[in-house]
Amino acid sequence: MAGVSRYLAQSIVGTLRQDPTLNPLATLRAWPNLPAEALKRLNQADLSLVDRALEQGGWIWEPTDYPDNLREMESPPLCLFGRGDASALSTPMVAIVGTRKASSYGLAVAEFFGKGLAEQGFIVLSGGALGIDAQAHKGALAAGGRTVAVMGTGPDVAYPAVHKGMFAQMEASGGARVSPFPFGTPSFPSNFPARNPLIAGLAQAVVLVEAPAQSGALQTVAAALDLGRDVFVVPGPITSPAFRGSHGLIRDGATLVEHPMQVVEALGGGMIQPLPPEEGDDLSETQQAILACLNGGPMLTEAIVRQTGLSAPLVLAELTMMELDGIVKKGRDGYQRGL
Structure with a gap:
């Protein structure tokens, strides 16, 4: 909730858990010294959205439900809201991240890595956004694999709207949409940086495809490094500002990768160099x-x-x-x- 410290949020949640008879919205609105922005959002809240979301296949996890890797976070979310197959979060996942304003090269690479990692049994994790995120998800789906999106909105909100079909396909294919934000939460600019550490927390490793110097994807990488996750970076043209952030990480010691099988090998899988397809086989x-x-x-x-x-x-x-x-x-x- 905007402007609410983690300590205050934990106090509120603890109070509500101790007395299930309390009306959540009334309790929150009456809480002393809540920031104005938090009160504004509470006044816009509609708990019927939660009921509808749960009836339509949504689910809510408390910390006791979290997989071990998520518990390693210094400040894991107080609750996790989701749609789709919750078991996907307990399967090895590799995050693929990068800029929304991706080059044609970056888009192609993201899809290539998404497809390759899915073919090796990994769940592809990303943020559901335009650019690199979407192509990584699409690559996994094209391979018949599973993919999970960590949303900067409620997990039931199709944002961006152009990805509504892709989100539906993700859930139908055994993947999921998850979020630290409750059902019905719209897009707020502050939400997206807040969800980036969750991507790192859920992932076994992070692959950075394309990132300029100020990319939000670098926040995900920083969180991954703090957690001791493996970080892999795809190189780009040395003349392109779109890869300044990526190349800075390589200079600082991140592992350079050119093929998804290099990620698989580093994570304990065997290096298997796939043969090029025969002419006409699987070509568009x-x-x-x-x-x-x-x-x-x-x-x-x-x-x-x-x-x-x-x-x-x-x-x-x-x-x-x-x-x-x-x-x-x-x-x-x-x-x-x-x-």
């Missing part, structure tokens, strides 16, 4: 069109754009994904088929 129509351009040898990106009639950003994103998968490789003369 766009990828097949790009690959057909390379039958005659290497080709520059501009030439591929002209020959396929596709947009330059789409071609760049697909080439990045295909290069990561080993389908194509880049040389001085442009892109060519992988070996």
Whole structure:
């Protein structure tokens, strides 16, 4: 709750637990010395939202329900609100985080890592936001895996609204949406930094894909380092300000990774180098069109754009994904088929 210290929040929760007959909203509104912003939110609160959320598959965890890794946090949430399969939180999870304003390269890499980690049995954890978060979730779903979003709103609020379908697919696929904020909580700017440590607390490791110097994703990484979690960073172009935060972490000793299997190996799995797919196998129509351009040898990106009639950003994103998968490789003369 805005402006309420953790000590005060614990006192309020303790009082309500000792006497279940108390009306929660009336008790909170009458509590002495509550900050004005907290009172404002309480006056907007509607407990019927909680009842409806629970009837529609929502759940509430108290600290006694938390998995061990969450209890390692210095200040774990007083309660955890969720939708979907709660058991997902007790399965090994790797967080993939980064900027909302991601490059086509960053988006492709996030999806590649999400897909690769899901294929190895990890639950992919992220924040449900635009950019890197969404692509990581989508990569896991594309692999038939499970993914969990830690929301900066109530877990029943589809924010951003454009992700409503993705959130529904996450829950239908055995994943979940969780939040330290109660059902019905709308988007407040202060909520998102507050939820970042929860991502680190739930994760076994954190993969940073793309982050400028002031990215909120760096807060998640800092919380992960404080908890002793493994932190992996994907490098980017040295000329791009969008990767200044990422490269700073690499300089400070974070582990550089270029493939999801490197994360799996570091976490105790065996290194298994997947073979590139056979021509036409699991390739989209766009990828097949790009690959057909390379039958005659290497080709520059501009030439591929002209020959396929596709947009330059789409071609760049697909080439990045295909290069990561080993389908194509880049040389001085442009892109060519992988070996």
